[in-house]
Amino acid sequence: MKVSLFATCLMDVFYPETGKDTVELLERLGCEVDFPEAQTCCGQPAFNSGYHTLSKETMKHMMTVFAESTYVVTPSGSCGTMIKEYPTLFKDDPEWYERAILLKEKTYELTDFIVHVLGVEDVGATFHGTATYHTSCHMTRLLKVTEAPKTLLGNVRGLTMKPLKNAQNCCGFGGTFAVKMPPISKEMVDEKVNHVEETEADVLIGADCGCLMNIGGRLQRRNSDVKVLHIASILNSQTGAKE
Template sequence: MNNQPKPIVPGEPVYVQIFIPCFIDQLFPRVGFNMVKVLQKAGCIVNYNANQTCCGQPAFNAGFRGEAKDVCSKFIKDFSGTDYIVAPSASCVGFVRNYYSKLFDNSSVHNEVKDLNNRLFEFSEFLINVLGVDDFGAVLNAHATYHDSCAALRECGIKQEPRKLLAKVAGLQLTEMNDVETCCGFGGTFAVKFEPISIAMADQKVTNAANTNAGIIISTDMSCLMHIDGYMKGKETNMQVMHLADVLASGW
């Protein structure tokens, strides 16, 4: 589901608040830094609220609605204002966009949630659909394939945006894998609760990726890539994973 962005006023600065998901903060901070690097090259004035924590998705998905609502309430306060909010994770964006309205329906913050949704974007959709910029002068001499995360594809309606950006990366050859829209098997707590199924799905995804002869798997979601990478390391597969932000920040 694509939201309706507030319009950019020509000649005025574009202010962006970045939301850094828990696993990016703890495990893959370079993705956050590279996202900032690209946003700044696009001319955005980027700010980071150090008080931010989680979007609430882990607690919500585990069935702890009350605890999730407390965390979500903090998120709403942390990202109040008028700035755009950009995150390197369609999973987190999709959760806020699709479930906050249900958690806070008919509440005192209903309108705040509605406004939040109109300002919140996944990284690639912000670059393409809001800024209208697809070329950052990135260079990556590699053969890659792309993984559509379930959250990006099904919860945010993101399909062509990352591909438009990757098409402008000099030296990058992109080959689509079979069953590209099939889940990688992560699903957050799904991978823990249903480990055998999760591993089988990862195996299918990696097999399809390997059949393209690509050396890199790219995605909008580091959560998917973390799962895929963990499986590949266990199988001693030579492919690597890269977040879209890392690709766009390459070579300059």
């Protein structure tokens, strides 16, 4: 099965290891993965900041870049959600609306793709440790991807999952929200980190790099020993806990 990787900005700049793990995981599951190098941002930051016309040019570019792809897989519920919104944003432009529909229908968040397209619930991963899982907002509320990541994590050998209090609550990142309203964002991430530390888990797992960057940054400032890993890295682990 041919799959095109949509890397996302944060993964490309801050979490390249997540991209590597995503590709290796998909290849191990039998996929042939390509990386269209002309891909750019999905347009979400610009659109959410009010630059609607400018962001649509970015969206058109993305639709063109992935036009020939069979499937587009991204390790991000947030960026995946933005692509799913393209048809709504181009509803008054017949030509681009049709192209937006095509991209929407073949774009999947990583865990959703593994479970519901590949039909795999156990990827054969091994990771020794105790972890808790943060459910990111867009992935949960808009994509409605809730069970796939939990199913996959539940089948990782050696991994003990602990419930996270108020797991459904936002971590305070919200893209530009954290920049525009830092005092509120700080209170939100502090509450999230408090709940993470209460679990006494070794690792916090998430499926969106933005959430991981925000929560991980707060954990570091607290000198916490809790590691932060993207779910792709857990699912790609074959030898146990990563140092």
